[in-house]
Amino acid sequence: MQITRSPGDTLKGPADWFTGDVCIDAVAAAPSPSRVSAALVRFMPGARTHWHRHPLSQTVFVTEGVGLCRRRGGPIEVIRPGDRVLFEADEEHRHGAAPNRLMVHPAINEADADHDVVHWLTPVTDEEYAAAPTVD
Template sequence: MKKTGLRIAAVLFAFLFQITLKAQPMNTKENQNTSGIFPKGEKATQNFTGTAWVKTLVANDDTLTTIISDVVFEPGARNYWHTHPAGQILICTDGVGYYQEKGKPIQTLHAGDVVKIQPGIEHWHGASPTSSFTHIAINVNTEKGVVNWLKPVTDDEYNSK
């Protein structure tokens, strides 16, 4: 009886181990660097200071007129000052980030925070100096335009927190 119980436990363990392996992504270059549930996208090469990755989740089209992206920032990384003609929504999913509107103090962001950015508001967002940060960016009504990039956020502006 004791051996049967051990065999059943061993078979159950092996079964659960196999299920776990199948549920985990393989360790490939594409999904090696993940944050949350999405793999890191392409490295942002323009309009960012520091290292960030952008993964488009929903591409723009004429029906939904919405772009949804997952953005991962390394500590200290941020995007340039910019505006959105139709506004933007940020859903914070991981880490600690910063958000600032022109002329206002920097706000600290955490997972679960949602930021509704009104059309035409000059702002920037990114990671805090000591934490990576991930958010989902939703750009709506893209027929009005998506983003107008401005100048880089200076180190003095970034460190004014």
């Protein structure tokens, strides 16, 4: 067993990854040969990731609030607590909070010596984001 004490530092999501206010806390970063890492990500209303892809996939599990997600070229989906979203390997996508609600999810990713965790792409434009369905 290994216990890692929290350093107490919540990181602000960098502007080259996110639009809006986002906070990130590390959850898991297991040593090799494990390839899994996880972070708890909190999106304030209207905050969202940039378009991005994960060479070895990503799973998010909504724990609080209401969010929006979309794979490139697909419809915008509303996600709520208990919803699990698998973004397949190299699938360009985005996710974040609804315009009027916060959204919290752990993000679970894989990486290895041949694959980075994530490749960040372009920001989601305000026009793309405004095309979201109405959220109750």
